[in-house]
Amino acid sequence: MKQRKIYRSVAVTLMTVGVLGLAGTNLVQAADITKLLEGCADCHEKDGNSTNADTPSIAGMSTEYFAESMEGYQTDARPAKKLKDKDDTMKDVVKNLSEGDIEALAEHYAKQKFKPYKQDFDAAKAKSGKKLHRKYCDKCHSEGGSSSEDDSGILAGQPMGYLRYSMDNYTSGKREMGEKMEKKVKSMLKKDGDASIDLLLHYYASQQ
Numbered sequence: 001m002k003q004r005k006i007y008r009s010v011a012v013t014l015m016t017v018g019v020l021g022l023a024g025t026n027l028v029q030a031a032d033i034t035k036l037l038e039g040c041a042d043c044h045e046k047d048g049n050s051t052n053a054d055t056p057s058i059a060g061m062s063t064e065y066f067a068e069s070m071e072g073y074q075t076d077a078r079p080a081k082k083l084k085d086k087d088d089t090m091k092d093v094v095k096n097l098s099e100g101d102i103e104a105l106a107e108h109y110a111k112q113k114f115k116p117y118k119q120d121f122d123a124a125k126a127k128s129g130k131k132l133h134r135k136y137c138d139k140c141h142s143e144g145g146s147s148s149e150d151d152s153g154i155l156a157g158q159p160m161g162y163l164r165y166s167m168d169n170y171t172s173g174k175r176e177m178g179e180k181m182e183k184k185v186k187s188m189l190k191k192d193g194d195a196s197i198d199l200l201l202h203y204y205a206s207q208q
């Protein structure tokens, strides 16, 4: 009994130190995060919801997926694309970010509401895509790819140009995909053909 009490008080102390520690770092970062966010808004808009087909919406992403994405650019595990009217790519962007910056940015964007991108889609393709999604993808991209809780990004309502680019990167090996996802994607391409990716993209675009 006595021992349990000691454990509890140690736990409370540790928690207090943890909370104070976190509050401290947030205070230090609060000054420059506004400036960083202005830079991101140049391509991702202020609320993180994209207004062009080639840029992903980053609002509502889980902090884990967000941080992993940034690390992917830092370590060259994923490529970065240059937009027509911009000079920098994500690789230039991440060069100037510390781990603390990424954490603060991740927390900021996780709190923003994801708004599906308004775009054209083919209803018949979307219907077939929905079936493919259920069969091969929904296990890790749940609720039709709209949930951020799987830490695997948000697919539903992302601009189609960006998702097509992501899938091209995966299938050509320019971006690493997890072993399990790779297995599903390969088996889909084998059984349902190369056109299956286009069907999926119309399904994700149809969720508005």
Ligand code: HEC
Residues within 6 Å of the ligand: 036, 037, 039, 040, 041, 042, 043, 044, 054, 055, 056, 057, 058, 066, 069, 070, 079, 080, 081, 082, 083, 086, 087, 088, 089, 090, 093, 105, 153, 154, 162
């Ligand atoms: C010059 C334009 C530009 C700026 C500035 C920019 N981004 Fe990006 N970002 C992109 C583009 C384009 C992509 C997607 C294509 C790619 O991978 O290169 C992307 C991808 C991302 C992704 C991955 C999304 C996913 O679904 O995997 C995250 C996260 C991200 N950006 C966060 C940020 C943050 C945070 C900032 C500010 C610190 C920022 N970006 C600044 C253009 C930009």
Ligand code: HEC
Residues within 6 Å of the ligand: 056, 133, 136, 137, 138, 139, 140, 141, 151, 152, 153, 154, 155, 163, 166, 167, 176, 177, 178, 180, 181, 184, 185, 188, 200
């Ligand atoms: C075993 C789990 C799993 C399965 C099955 C799976 N994925 Fe993923 N997917 C992930 C994870 C984890 C990530 C994020 C990390 C990464 O890049 O690997 C991801 C990332 C993605 C991304 C990148 C999102 C972005 O914002 O750039 C796309 C696109 C994607 N998956 C499409 C699919 C499609 C389409 C299927 C079905 C054919 C599928 N995935 C099946 C786990 C899975």
